[in-house]
Amino acid sequence: MIPSDAARLSLHVNASRRWRGKPTYRAVVEAARSLELAGASVFLVDLSFGAERTLRDALSEYASLDIPVVVEVVDGPGRIDALLRELDSMAPGGLAVVEPVRVVAYSHHANAGGPRRAAAPPATQRGIPSMSLDGKARRVTVYIGNADTWNGRNLAAAIVLRCRELGLAGATASLGVMGFGRHSIIHRASFLGLSSDVPEKVEIVDRPERIAEVLPVLEEMVDGGLIVVQDVRVVKHAHHPAPG
Incomplete structure (x- = not known):
């Protein structure tokens, strides 16, 4: 199990x-899988530059594979430190960032039933647009698979x-x-556009009280994943x- 006070490693290579x-x-x-960490996900980046000051564009350089990717791993701080020691020789270049996060939910798929309905927030808050954000806020990251669904729709889109x-x-x-989750099965996309439940994430930013209201909804919708x-x-x- 991942402790509630966890850490997220983001490796840019x-x-x-x-x-x-x-x-x-x-x-x-x-390496994360062999160390029995909770999971790891790899995401493409459209455009970036790093210490070498070279601008890398995923659209123009896809054929050469010289494109940026980010590997994200969430687990207990001690287990993240163990992976970092492995990275000293594996990834001498790039950028590694570790930040504290709080685990809200971590589960594998258990609900194989029919359509489900998410818990609703307080009636006074439903559908009320959030005011302009400024200062303190919270970010929720939901890690799931792109094969996950909610009432027949892709879960991330839902x-x-x-x-x-x-x-x-x-x-x-x-x-x-590319990535793996609780079952330690590595999934990755192919160049033909085919995939086998590759990772997907949803990031949400809002005021702390609004995030607190939506968390029960997310926990109900995410049958297997990490929040x-x-x-x-x-x-x-x-x-x-507005234009014009």
């Missing part, structure tokens, strides 16, 4: 980097739509390319100006 004949990001995922219905400030879904929360500070939250 290039997909072209290799370790003992395999992509470094894959070696990191396999979560985003549900957050919109409830008037939260915003939610973003991201599709991964973590962390405190953040919002420095800007604004709408795009």
Whole structure:
């Protein structure tokens, strides 16, 4: 089990980097699995630059695989430290960031029944758009698989739509390319566009009280996955100006 006071490692590397004949990001995922960590997910990045100051664009450089990826791992601080020791030789380049998170839910699939209905927040809060964010806020990250569903719909999409219905400030879904979860089975996408339950995550940012209201909804919707929360500070939250 993951302790409630956990840590998240985000490792930024290039997909072209290799370790003992395999992509470094894959070696990191396999190392996390061999250390029996709770799970790991790999996500593509569209555009980035790092210490070498080279601009890398996923769209223009996909054929060469010299594109940025982020490996995210959540577990207890001590177990994350054990993985970091492995990374000293595996990933001498790149950027590794560790941040504290609080685990809200961690479960494997158990509900194989029919349609389910998410718990509703207090009636006074339903559908009320969140006010402009400023200062203290919270970010929820939901780690699931893209094969997960909610009442016949992709679960990540269902979560985003549900957050919109409830008037939260915003939610973003991201599709991964490789990872493993509670069952320790590694899933990865192929270049043919086929996938085998690759990881997916949804990130939600809002005021602490709004996040507290939506957590029961998320826990009801996520039958198998990981939900973590962390405190953040919002420095800007604004709408795009109307054209014209």
